Amino acid sequence: MTCALQSYQSSTYAVKNDRIVYIEGESYVENVVRGYDTVWAYFHENKNSLISGQSLEANVGIILSCGTFSYAHMPKDFIYITGVSGTLRTLANAEKNILSEVYGISRNTFMPSVFGKSNRNYYPKSDVEAVEKSEYFTRIQEEVDTMVNAKRSILVFFESEERLLEFYNCDRLASMKHLLLRGKVTLLTRTFGRGTDFICRNQQVLANGGIHVLQTFFSKELSEEYQIMGRGARQGDRGSYRMILLENDLEWVLGSDWDKKINEIKGSTLYEALNDERTKLYEANCAGKTCGINQCEADHNKSKNFLDAIVNGDMNIVQNFLLEQNRGPNIYANVSRTVLLIDATGSMSNLLSATKDTVCTMFERASEILKEKKLPSDIFSMQFVVYRNYNSQAEKILEVSPWETKGSGLRAFMNTIGPEGGWGAEAIEIGLWHAVNESETRESISQVILIGDAPANSQGDVSSKRARYGENYWKTTKFSKPTFYQDELKKLKDKDIPIHTFYLTDYAKSNFEEIAKETKGRCEFLDIRSSAGIDALTNYVTEEVLRKAAGSQGEEAVKLYREKYGKVTFTS
The missing domain is CATH 3.40.50.300 (P-loop containing nucleotide triphosphate hydrolases)
Structure with a gap:
């Protein structure tokens, strides 16, 4: 709770109908609570007279987490699994493998239509x-x-x-x-x-x-x-x-x-070409889903055991489970804080899906390596930040998660994020501006990881693209003052905060190399359109988290990680 008090204003929210709301897809939703970030937002906006005392009273309190259940694992509790579908022949190979290996469905029957040929x-x-x-x-x-x-x-x-x-x-x-x-x-x-x-x-x-x-x-x-x-x-x-x-x-x-x-x-050739590209993307996306299914299993089983313990009256298991579920982060003077900046424009659906599916794996692996190095496993935290462009309105051009020490919170945040917009070079300057603001807090940040497929806007781009809604519009938002990526880059460089960049296309390569070089960061190509790209994404992010979190043992921690989980490298 006290950790959230220091960072809740970073999280993206709005006040609508006397409620703290978050945007999901194309609309605001009122039934989302992002931990204590939401609780403190109610108090903050009540102080600003934007939330009534009645709404404050109804929506704040102690949050008690009672476990996490996976829809993907619920079918495993049944003795027999069967189903009917009109699209069985359209399944991707990865989906067929999931049905077979995860759910044990071994028999398929194709029945012709009683009405004959279409x-x-x-x-x-x-x-x-x-x-x-x-x-x-x-x-x-x-x-x-x-x-x-x-x-x-x-x-x-x-x-x-x-x-x-x-x-x-x-x-x-x-x-x-x-x-x-x-x-x-x-x-x-x-x-x-x-x-x-x-x-x-x-x-x-x-x-x-x-x-x-x-x-x-x-x-x-x-x-x-x-x-x-x-x-x-x-x-x-x-x-x-x-x-x-x-x-x-x-x-x-x-x-x-x-x-x-x-x-x-x-x-x-239009349909054939589009279908070929869709198939590649979908196969890669399904590979990420396999990873997501696997990473949810441990928490799902622990939560089932918790329910059994309640039924059986085993209060020792119940208490220990609740204590572990609701344990806050330990407060260390040298906690590593990583901002992950992600392009969320139209071409990035696979990246967003892969990030959601792998984030818990990133946390689990990093914690495991830190334990093996005899370091606290929760000595790092992450914040996900998605940026778009000036053809998105203020509430969508930048969306920010709470700071998290567990992957499940970031996964929940990514569930609300979808690709939209896109306008050539993208508003990376807005993402870097946010990182600079985070670096000026008491906790500051340790590093930034940037992933995208388009370069940052030029100064001319910023001016011309902001004109779409007009400066009168932007002046009513927190983006009232135009900025340029090199200006924000210099502020991070002056604080010795590295930016590690991972580019998905040659279009972004030169700019991403420049950003990484200026701040002494790492720059790599990431092929998220392949199933191997899912492993690469997991490895790249986890390695950089470990390099900072382990301090003087950073390089040794990365070496141990590579020995244990392997290293995936792409060349452009």
Whole structure:
């Protein structure tokens, strides 16, 4: 509690409806508590008259952690595991391995449809297109017009409610809204693409070609694409399917240089190229999930034993478990504090997922090595900081976790973070600005680890990109004063705080090398699009945490770590 009192203002929160809230995805949520950071935020904002006394009374107190349960391990408690899926054939190899090795599912049965061969009209080489933003809604409307004129019904699937409403409220749709009321045109979010049956009883519609399904985004999972496609041409009926994609939405699958790649694959090779890249990303992502499943098992089993002890009245086990679960960090004068800066723009979905899946492993391994070196295992803490760019509003351009001495807290924070935005060079200067602020606290920081796939904004970039919302907007935020990465770099350099950089693309290489060299940090290439990249991420971060936390024994601790867990090295 006292540790959080020193650092709670670093955590990103807002006050809405007399509550401390956190942003998750596209909206604020009120049912999230980030430990004592949230408790102190209530007291702080009550003092500022932004939280009422009634809300303060209702939302503060002693937090008692009673364990952690893993949904991934709950099925293991059942004698028999079986399931039904319409997308079994689309599983990635890593997913098949999880089903087999983790859950012991050894038999698969594929049953053909009782309705025979599908009557869906869909040809990937001609029915998938990517367009610029200026054409995007126009092409969707044209597709709708075509289906309506052909006296057919159309289901249009959008990635988010925000995008759906943007299309619904655009001028181009104004003259067509009466068609929505008549059931000829239905706008839906991706959620309705799984398990929702749309039945057509209009024989004229079926005779004219049936229901047409239009998907306006590229799914991160092939199984989702199959499910959305399957909302039409059901039970032997006729139907058709197309995709109209927004080019800059494809950054997550093509990378930060998507604008160059898109022109090379447009046309008949578009879908094949996108699917190949998606498969690589998804296989790597699934490898991270395997790591995540394994790292949750120990805590899950301890929590189950705790429940058994309550039932059996074994108060000794109950007390010891609660004591360990709620033990705060020991306060050392030389605690190592690491800020992990992560690019959270559109192309970084795999990095964000991998970080979430491996963070507990990082903590466990670092603690184990410190114990072997006869050092306190909790002599280090970490803070995760994600940055984006000036096309994200203030609450999303920088999101910050509490300082944590356990990986589970950081994993919970990463569960709320998703990729969004992206605008060429990114706002690394905002992340470094935050690191400088943390270095000016009483506890300061020991080092910064920066991971991304795009360089920092230039001074010209900062000025032009801030103009998107205007200085009047930024002046109302904590980012009121523009800054430049080299200015923040100098402040950290003057304090001898190293910045270790890990770049994911050649686009970021030169800038990341400069940042690391200026501060005497380490610079490495990280291929997060491969399964080996998951191990590399774990190793790189854990090594640098150990190097600082172990002090004079830092190099020996890293050597012991490499002997025990191996070393993964990439060359650019």
